[in-house]
Amino acid sequence: MNPFTVLGLPTDPDLTDEQVRAAWRTIAAATHPDRPDGGDVARYTAAATAYAQLRTAWGRSEAYADLATDQPHVPAPAASQPVPPGASIVRAVMLVPARIRHGRPWHLLLRALAAAVLSLVVVRLLPGQPSGPAMVTGLVIWFVLTGRGDLAPPPGR
Numbered sequence: 001m002n003p004f005t006v007l008g009l010p011t012d013p014d015l016t017d018e019q020v021r022a023a024w025r026t027i028a029a030a031t032h033p034d035r036p037d038g039g040d041v042a043r044y045t046a047a048a049t050a051y052a053q054l055r056t057a058w059g060r061s062e063a064y065a066d067l068a069t070d071q072p073h074v075p076a077p078a079a080s081q082p083v084p085p086g087a088s089i090v091r092a093v094m095l096v097p098a099r100i101r102h103g104r105p106w107h108l109l110l111r112a113l114a115a116a117v118l119s120l121v122v123v124r125l126l127p128g129q130p131s132g133p134a135m136v137t138g139l140v141i142w143f144v145l146t147g148r149g150d151l152a153p154p155p156g157r
Contacts, residue, residue, distance in 0.1 A: 003050035102152035
């Protein structure tokens, strides 16, 4: 069952909440079992189920993905020029200076200073202890994972 079709909507994960809600209200008003004519219980139930699936953006994307996996796979046309392995990694590394410059460089610098100072404090307080390298590794991981928010998005996003 395609929940988009049940609500009379195009199969598109980019529908707005209001579009889905309006389609649901139209069908619910016409088919509700409390109507004087008794409504259409089967259609109302199908529409209620479809609305429950599509009422959030995440639900719409999940329903769309489920429909896409049900379709037979059509191979994509081959690219005209093959991309060498590792080219995307090299490109990502080459974009780091521009992403820093166009992002929030002062936040990134403060974050780096905090990680460096805390690492020095750990090394100073725990010399020769096995927990010292683990703490420094944790600080480096913290810096890498949280520093991404201070970078500008890559081109094309």
